Structures are given as structure tokens and as C-alpha cells.
Amino acid sequence: MIKRLPILALAYLCLISTVSAQDLRGRVLDENNAPVPGAYIIHQDSEHHAHTNPSGYFVLPGVAVGQTIQVTHVGFESQTIEITDLSREITVRLKETSIQLDEVVFSQDINPVQTLSRVDLKLNPVNNSQVILRKVPGLFIGQHAGGGKAEQIFLRGFDIDHGTDINITVDGMPVNMVSHAHGQGYSDLHFVIPETIERIDFDKGPYNADKGNFATAGYVNFQTKRAIDKSSVTVEGGSFNTTRTVGLFNLINETKNHAYVAAEYLSSDGPFESSQNFNRINLMGKYGLTLDDGSDISLIASYFTSQWDASGQIPVRAVQSGQITNFGALDDTEGGTTSRMNLALNHSKMINDKLYIRNNVFYNTYDFELFSNFTFFLEDSVNGDQIRQREDRKLFGAESAVTYSDYFSGGDYALTVGVGLRSDFSNDNELAGTKNRDSVRFVTQRGDITEGNYYAYANFDLNLNRLRINPGVRVDYFRYLYQDELTPEYDPNSLTAAVVSPKLNFIYTASDQVQVFLKTGIGFHSNDTRLVLERPNNEQILPQAFGADIGGNFKLAPRLLFNAALWYLRLEQEFVYVGDAGIVEPSGRTARRGVDVGIRWQAIDWLYFDSDFTYSYARSIDDPEGENLIPLAPRITTTAGLSVEKNGFAAALRARYLQDRPANEDNSVVAEGYTILDLNANYKFNAFTVGFLIENLLDSDWKETQFDTESRIRLADGSLEAEPVSEIHFTPGTPFNFRGFVRFTF
Structure with a gap:
């Protein structure tokens, strides 16, 4: 015993x-x-x-x-x-x-893409709202209107224009503007102060049930900081009379109570002979509160306004003849103004161990006015072809999603069900012909657009040992309404349409070092209300995209991460830029396939290397061989960088490469590629940080945006060209550009 x-x-x-x-x-x-x-x-x-x-x-x-x-x-x-x-x-x-890549492990519970996004953002912080989209591997941007216009976006063999095939949000608020005066899906991110960004959530392809309109090539969601521990003021200055001042001010930072405000002012003349006269003001405030019942509430308010002049897209022949330089202009009265006000309320709560709910509601006001001249004197040999595109918009939306899951406690399943709505009211949406910005020659379109999107989705995750199965489905219903103000009577035209988007993804985590996946899904992008109502019998009101990805994430060594994917995407309808009208039109079916490769390597504790390579093959399905290329679709893109972070010193040398690509359907006109190097460095001591940023380190001569456009120009002697000419029109890329900054933290 x-x-x-x-x-x-x-x-x-x-x-x-x-x-x-x-x-x-x-x-x-x-x-x-x-x-x-x-x-x-x-x-x-x-x-x-x-x-x-x-x-x-x-x-x-x-x-x-x-x-x-x-x-x-x-x-x-x-x-x-x-x-x-x-x-x-x-x-x-x-x-x-500091980031340690040997700590990264692959798990069916955690998306490694988001982990790598955090690594990239920490090693290469963003301090320019025009380049925050470059944090998405394989995504390229181009600016072609004086710095104030939304960037042109390229991703996975798409010339997305300003956002037609990528879904972009900030704190749950949509950035894409449906039925926009300048183009469908227009996405202006300049209202975001880069220093307030905390996380970037992204994925490529139409594989996420909670992402709807425009999520064909992919989606990007920017999450701003919930709180800051210290206040800071940054002053920048540099080439082309560029000045920038940013302030982040901590008001409250307690365990259950947070508040801060941020402000940005930016002005620049730009590298052009005719000053851009660009300036932008950003104001933002965010308040967060955690209640005793576990509810998290955040309230966001922001205001943005910008105005600029532009030298426009210039024809190659005008430069080659010596009539103007790369940074000259044939019409320097282009430019515009825009502003946006945002209010958003986000709420989330753990109701019990398995039930989690989140809600968000937002209201935005937005105005836009853009003057462009793509064709010079092609249509009007006396007054010129300047056009004005403008609108005054109000946008309201809300979404609620409930997740029932035992993932939070290490379980095997999760079911999320969400419902939401978005309502756009775009008043005086106009396309008009103007001269010198003030004389209206004619009005092509003017009317009031009301567009509603109501949706529901369900997403299920099931973990079977090492295999994660993720089916999902989304249903979107649209209501279009347009009142043409150019007609004498009040007779609004309306139409409704719906689309179902199923998804099915498989992720197998073989070990902490190996994870493979197969993703499949259907997405869509909506068409402009005016196009839809002009063609009510057209089946392509909500053209769908059918996609598949197969690939994996691999930890080849303790500090070497590698990811690769083969992908395919077919669209029922493509959008094509029409230079002579400055608009975007739908065309026929297209198919794309390609490969994405990414590498993240920590050579030693303080030295990092990253690189992303993409190859895309894009073709129109309905056109004959040899005449079926998709204009401006990128073929090969590559980015790479070396980053150093040690003892308060940080620096990065980054390169980006875009290969030559077709500018028209038969490749008889080519948009030239480029390779650009950028360098930045900073040193932090006590409360001060000093640093610099150099764009285009090698002072390369490059064309940032290019279009094959037919135009007729006035020559140096004042006469008009005898006949129109179709060729590359371009906006030159920024030459060597130095900016220094000082930041004080308190």
C-alpha cells in the first residue's frame, strides 16, 4: 500500500x-x-x-x-x-x-501572404501616397496628369486603367468609384496619409467571397493605425520646389481609449517646364474605444482636397522634331481639382467563444473636375479638343458579417456570413468640350446617376488535419438609374441585374516549411450605368471573370522564403482605353495566363533581399491571331530590393523593371519598357530621424505612361499638320529627384 x-x-x-x-x-x-x-x-x-x-x-x-x-x-x-x-x-x-524570417512558419490558420506583407511594409515604409499600391507584389503604377489624378494600374497582364479590375478599400471604405466621370472603377488613393498605414491586406485573383465588384485581378485593403504611442512632425523638401509637412498627434492612448489626428500638406512644381502648381491637403482623425462587453468601436473622419496643372500626354513626333522637350507641353491648360470627405464607423465584438461579429458603415462626399486634351486639334481645328470631365458624388454603404468559428480556440472550422449595401449618387456627371478651362464649346453627356449594389456572401473554412478547404459564394444585385439632363423632360431610365460568384479553394500545409494551394473562383466587374442603359439587351451588364491559381509557399532555408503561382484568368468582357475621347469602352472576351514568383531572404540579421517576378500572356479571344494582343498589357515585370536595418540606421535600394509591351492590337506600335532605381536612407537618434529619398537614382530617360493615340497638332510655325497621325503619346517619367526630411518625435 x-x-x-x-x-x-x-x-x-x-x-x-x-x-x-x-x-x-x-x-x-x-x-x-x-x-x-x-x-x-x-x-x-x-x-x-x-x-x-x-x-x-x-x-x-x-x-x-x-x-x-x-x-x-x-x-x-x-x-x-x-x-x-x-x-x-x-x-x-x-x-x-526587428523582423526575423526564421520565425515565419506556414499554418493553415494564418495567411502567409499577410505575414510577408507585414515584413515588406516594416522594411520599406511608405511615405508617398502615389506609391502605396506598389506594396502589392507585381503591381505597377503610372502617373500621367500632374500628380493629382489617380494612378494608372498594371497587374497580372491587365492595364487596369484607374481601377477597373482591382478592388481597393481603406478601413472597409471603397475607393473604386462606379460610373465615374473619367472611367469605371476610378480609384484615387491620395486621401490616405501614408504614415497612418498599419497593415496591407491583399490577394490576387477572384477567390475571396467577401470581395465583390472589381475583384477580378485582385483586391487591396489598407488598414490605418488604431492608435499611436507618440506624436511626430515631419518636414520634407527637395527637387522641383517640392515641400511636404506631416503631423501625427497622439491625443489619447489608454488601454480602452485611443485617439489621434494626422495632417499632411504637399506642394510641388514638378519636373515640367510648365509648373504643375500641385498642392494637396489631408486631414484625418481616428477615435477608438473598447467597451466592457468586449466591443471595439472606431470612428474615422477625414478630408482631402487637391488641385494641379498638367502638361498632358505629348506625341513622340513633337519631341523628335525639336518642337518641345520631353518635359514640354502642347497644351499646358490641362489639370484639375478634386476633394473627398469620409466618415466611417467600425464595430466588432466577440459575443462568445465562437461567435464574432463586425459591422461598418460609411458616408463619403466627393467632387471631381478634370481637364484633358488627348488629341489636340483632331476634332476642332480652331479651338482644340480639350475636354472636361466632372461630377459631384455622395456615397453611402454598410456591411455586417458574423463569424461562427472555433478557430480562435485552435479548432477546425469557421463560417462567415455577411450582407451589405452600397449606394452611389453622382450628380452632374458630365463630359464637355472646353477651351482654356473656362469656355464650354459643347456638352456631350450630363446627367444624374444613381447606382445601388446589394450583396450577401457566405464563406466556410474547414481544416482536415493539414488540408484546409474553403468554399464560398457571393450574390450581388445592382440597380441602375440615369436621368439625362440634356433631354427636356424628366424621364429616368432604369435597369436591374444580378450575378452569382462561387469560390472553392484548397490549401495543404505539408509542414511548417511547405504549403501548396489550388484556388478557383468567379468574380466580376460592373459596367458604367450609362453603357448598361444604352444596351439593355447586352448580356455583359456584369461581365464575369473565371480564375484559377496553383502554387505554393516554401521555406527553403531558415531565412529564405519562396512563393510561386501559375494562374489563369478569363474575362467575359474587357475594357479598352479610347484616347481620342478620353473614355473607356467595353470590348470582347479576353484570356490571360502567367506565373508569379517571389523571394524573401534575410542574409544576416540586418540585411534583407526581396524580389517579385511576373510573366503574363494576355490575348483577346474573339480577334484573329496577330491582331488579338491587348494594348498596354504588361508582359514581364520585376521588382527587387536590398534593405538594411541596424542600430537606428535603415536604408533600401530598390529597382523596378517593366518590359516593352504592345500599344495596339497587332504590336505595330510598342510602349517602351524601363528600369528605375530608387534609394532611401534614414538615421534615428534620440527624438530625431533624418533621411532622404532619391527617385530615379541613375537619372534614366523613361516614359511613365504611354498610349497609342491619333492626334493632330499645331506646329512650331503656327500651322496645323496636314493629316492626323497615330503614334505613342506619353508622359515622361520623373528624372533624378532628391528629397530630404527631418522628423521629430515627442
């Missing part, structure tokens, strides 16, 4: 431990009291684990007092915590540290 006492005592202790084991509830925050989603919580006395949801909450089962947990996340110092009380929720604060 005495010999059996130790065994009985051990059994008793195990019984007590089992009985006293409970669910441990907690939340993981960073030093700014902002949630850390995707943090890994490991129970060191068992095999149980959990990870945090988007609000930083987790539930870890089977924990007893006296046991320990470990909390980890890439870019933060790991913490080991002994549990002393299970009666209340614990709060874990992680301290930010």
Missing part, C-alpha cells in the same frame, strides 16, 4: 489539474494598444494552441493555474506567461522588434 501512495498522489494531482483546467480568454495588443491579429498562442503544457482574430482576441482551452503559455508573432518579441488567474481575461502586450 505504501508503495502505491506516490502513484495515487500523482493520479490525484492529474485529476485536480484536469478538473481545474479551463478556457483561457485573452487579447494580444501591441505597444500602441492596437490589436495584433494572427498572433500564435501556444499552451506549453499540452498540444493546444490558438491564434488571435482581427480584434486580437483568442480562446485557449485546457489551461490550469500555474501553467504557461507562449505568445509569438513575426516582428514582435515572444512572451512566455505563467497563468495565475483564469477568472478574468488577460491582456498581452507585445513589443515590436
Whole structure:
């Protein structure tokens, strides 16, 4: 009996431990009291684990007092915590540290793309709102209207124009403008202050049920900081009389109460002979509150206004003849003004261990006026062909999504169901002919557009050991209404349409170092209300995109990450830029296929290398061979960079390459490619940070945007060309450009 006492005592202790084991509830925050989603919580006395949801909450089962947990996340110092009380929720604060790629592991619970996005953003912070989209691997942009117009976007064999085939949001608010005066899906991100960006969420292809209109080539969501721990003021100055001032001011930073405001002013003459007279003002405020019931609430308010002049897209022949230089102009009265006001309220709550709800509602006002002259004197040999595109818009939307899941406690399934709406009211949406911005020669279009999008989606995740199966479906319903103000009577035209978009994805995590996937899905982009109502019997009101990706993520060495994907995407309808009218028109079916490759390598603790390569083959399906190329579709793009971060010093040398590409359907006109190097560096000491940014380090002569356009110009002697000419019209890329800055943090 005495010999059996130790065994009985051990059994008793195990019984007590089992009985006293409970669910441990907690939340993981960073030093700014902002949630850390995707943090890994490991129970060191068992095999149980959990990870945090988007609000930083987790539930870890089977924990007893006296046991320990470990909390980890890439870019933060790991913490080991002994549990002393299970009666209340614990709060874990992680301290930010340098990125260590050997800490990255692949899991079916965590998207490695988002982890790599965090790595890229930390190593190469964005300080220019015109380049924040470049944080998406394989995405290229081009500016061709004085710095104030939305950028032209290229991704996966698409010339997306200003946003036709990519879904862009900020804090849940849509950036794409439907039935915009300048083009469908127009996306102006200049209202975002780069220093406020905390996370970038993105994916390529039409594979996400919660992403709707325009999510064909992919989507990008920018998340602004919930809170800041310190205030800062930054002053920049440099080439072309460029000045920029940014302030971030911490008002409140408590555990359950956060508030800050941010402001930006930017002005520049630009490299052109005729000054751009560009200026922009951004104001933003964000307030966050955590209630005792676990609800998270954030209120965002922002205002943006910008105005600029532009030298436009100039024909190659005018430069080659010596009539103008690369930075000259044939019509320097181009330019525009725009402004946007945003209000957004976001709410999320863990209702219980398995039920999580999030809601958001937003209201935006927006105005836009753009003057362009693409063809000079082609249509009007006396007054010229300047056009004005303008609108005054109000936008309202809301979305609610409920997730029922045991993922937060290390379980195997999650079901998310969401519903939402978006209503656009675009008044005085106009295309008119003008001269010198003030004389209206004619009005081609003017009317009021009302467009509503109502949607619902369901997304299911099921983990079967190492295999994750992710089916989803989305239903979108649209209502179009247009009142033509050029007709004498009030007789609005209307139409409705709906589209169903199923998805099915498979992700197999073979080990911490190997993960492979197969993604399939159908997405869509909507058409302009006016085009839809002009062609009510056209089946392509909501043209669909059919996509598939197969690839994987691989950890080839402790600090070497590699990802690759083969992809295919077929569209029922393409959009084509029409230079002589300055508009975008739909055309026929297209198909694209290609490969994406990415590398992230940490050579030593303070030296990082990253590179992304894309190859795309894009063709029109309905046109004959040899005449079926898609104008301006990129073929090969490559980006690469070396980053250094050590002892307060940080620097990066970055390169981007865009190969020659066809400018028309038979490749008889070619848009020239380019290679550009940029360099930035900064040093932080005490409360000060000093640094510089050099764009186009080698002072390359390059064409940032190019179009095959037919035009007729006035020659140097004042006479008009005898006949129109169709050739490349371009906006020159910025030459060597230096900017220095000083930041004071307090």
C-alpha cells in the first residue's frame, strides 16, 4: 500500500489539474494598444494552441493555474506567461522588434501572404501616397496628369486603367468609384496619409467571397493605425520646389481609449517646364474605444482636397522634331481639382467563444473636375479638343458579417456570413468640350446617376488535419438609374441585374516549411450605368471573370522564403482605353495566363533581399491571331530590393523593371519598357530621424505612361499638320529627384 501512495498522489494531482483546467480568454495588443491579429498562442503544457482574430482576441482551452503559455508573432518579441488567474481575461502586450524570417512558419490558420506583407511594409515604409499600391507584389503604377489624378494600374497582364479590375478599400471604405466621370472603377488613393498605414491586406485573383465588384485581378485593403504611442512632425523638401509637412498627434492612448489626428500638406512644381502648381491637403482623425462587453468601436473622419496643372500626354513626333522637350507641353491648360470627405464607423465584438461579429458603415462626399486634351486639334481645328470631365458624388454603404468559428480556440472550422449595401449618387456627371478651362464649346453627356449594389456572401473554412478547404459564394444585385439632363423632360431610365460568384479553394500545409494551394473562383466587374442603359439587351451588364491559381509557399532555408503561382484568368468582357475621347469602352472576351514568383531572404540579421517576378500572356479571344494582343498589357515585370536595418540606421535600394509591351492590337506600335532605381536612407537618434529619398537614382530617360493615340497638332510655325497621325503619346517619367526630411518625435 505504501508503495502505491506516490502513484495515487500523482493520479490525484492529474485529476485536480484536469478538473481545474479551463478556457483561457485573452487579447494580444501591441505597444500602441492596437490589436495584433494572427498572433500564435501556444499552451506549453499540452498540444493546444490558438491564434488571435482581427480584434486580437483568442480562446485557449485546457489551461490550469500555474501553467504557461507562449505568445509569438513575426516582428514582435515572444512572451512566455505563467497563468495565475483564469477568472478574468488577460491582456498581452507585445513589443515590436526587428523582423526575423526564421520565425515565419506556414499554418493553415494564418495567411502567409499577410505575414510577408507585414515584413515588406516594416522594411520599406511608405511615405508617398502615389506609391502605396506598389506594396502589392507585381503591381505597377503610372502617373500621367500632374500628380493629382489617380494612378494608372498594371497587374497580372491587365492595364487596369484607374481601377477597373482591382478592388481597393481603406478601413472597409471603397475607393473604386462606379460610373465615374473619367472611367469605371476610378480609384484615387491620395486621401490616405501614408504614415497612418498599419497593415496591407491583399490577394490576387477572384477567390475571396467577401470581395465583390472589381475583384477580378485582385483586391487591396489598407488598414490605418488604431492608435499611436507618440506624436511626430515631419518636414520634407527637395527637387522641383517640392515641400511636404506631416503631423501625427497622439491625443489619447489608454488601454480602452485611443485617439489621434494626422495632417499632411504637399506642394510641388514638378519636373515640367510648365509648373504643375500641385498642392494637396489631408486631414484625418481616428477615435477608438473598447467597451466592457468586449466591443471595439472606431470612428474615422477625414478630408482631402487637391488641385494641379498638367502638361498632358505629348506625341513622340513633337519631341523628335525639336518642337518641345520631353518635359514640354502642347497644351499646358490641362489639370484639375478634386476633394473627398469620409466618415466611417467600425464595430466588432466577440459575443462568445465562437461567435464574432463586425459591422461598418460609411458616408463619403466627393467632387471631381478634370481637364484633358488627348488629341489636340483632331476634332476642332480652331479651338482644340480639350475636354472636361466632372461630377459631384455622395456615397453611402454598410456591411455586417458574423463569424461562427472555433478557430480562435485552435479548432477546425469557421463560417462567415455577411450582407451589405452600397449606394452611389453622382450628380452632374458630365463630359464637355472646353477651351482654356473656362469656355464650354459643347456638352456631350450630363446627367444624374444613381447606382445601388446589394450583396450577401457566405464563406466556410474547414481544416482536415493539414488540408484546409474553403468554399464560398457571393450574390450581388445592382440597380441602375440615369436621368439625362440634356433631354427636356424628366424621364429616368432604369435597369436591374444580378450575378452569382462561387469560390472553392484548397490549401495543404505539408509542414511548417511547405504549403501548396489550388484556388478557383468567379468574380466580376460592373459596367458604367450609362453603357448598361444604352444596351439593355447586352448580356455583359456584369461581365464575369473565371480564375484559377496553383502554387505554393516554401521555406527553403531558415531565412529564405519562396512563393510561386501559375494562374489563369478569363474575362467575359474587357475594357479598352479610347484616347481620342478620353473614355473607356467595353470590348470582347479576353484570356490571360502567367506565373508569379517571389523571394524573401534575410542574409544576416540586418540585411534583407526581396524580389517579385511576373510573366503574363494576355490575348483577346474573339480577334484573329496577330491582331488579338491587348494594348498596354504588361508582359514581364520585376521588382527587387536590398534593405538594411541596424542600430537606428535603415536604408533600401530598390529597382523596378517593366518590359516593352504592345500599344495596339497587332504590336505595330510598342510602349517602351524601363528600369528605375530608387534609394532611401534614414538615421534615428534620440527624438530625431533624418533621411532622404532619391527617385530615379541613375537619372534614366523613361516614359511613365504611354498610349497609342491619333492626334493632330499645331506646329512650331503656327500651322496645323496636314493629316492626323497615330503614334505613342506619353508622359515622361520623373528624372533624378532628391528629397530630404527631418522628423521629430515627442
